[in-house]
Amino acid sequence: MESSAQAARREARAGIDEHACRAKGGHVGSIGMFGSxxxxxxxxxxxxxxxxxxxxxxxxxxxxxLLPPGTAVNGTCQREEPLDGCWQEVDGGRAMQGWCAD
Structure with missing residues (x-):
């Protein structure tokens, strides 16, 4: 029997146009703790x-x-999308609140 996580991964994979993804320089990969x-x-x-x-x-x-929000810092531009895991954005040269997402 297929688990709900397996069904969700299968459904998500079916919705990806691999050719269009590669045309944008990307690849189909697994992200997040559930490997979506x-x-x-x-x-x-x-x-x-x-x-x-x-x-x-x-x-x-x-x-x-992770820095306290408001701390002066330079950042680096995001290397790839989508962004998952935990991160802290920099806005106006200052660290913002940290976030985690899957």
């Missing part, structure tokens, strides 16, 4: 130093250990 299939796409400015989300195609992220 997704089109994982590198972002062109990933790894670039940033101080705000306007500096990046994705998010500007604190690449260090």
């Amino acid at each position: 299939p997704a089109c994982v796409r590198p972002l062109p400015d990933g790894g670039k130093v940033c101080t705000d989300k306007t500096d990046c195609e994705g998010r500007c992220l604190n690449a260090r250990s």
Whole structure:
């Protein structure tokens, strides 16, 4: 018998156009703690130093250990999308509240 997690992964995989994903430079991979299939796409400015989300195609992220919100910090542009796990955005050169998502 198929578990609900297996059924959800199968359904998510069926909704991915692998050809379109590859055309965008991505690959089908597993993300999150449940290994959900997704089109994982590198972002062109990933790894670039940033101080705000306007500096990046994705998010500007604190690449260090979690900092207290409001701490002055430079970040790096998100390397790939979708973003999962835990992260802390940088906005206006300051660390924001940390987040975790799956």
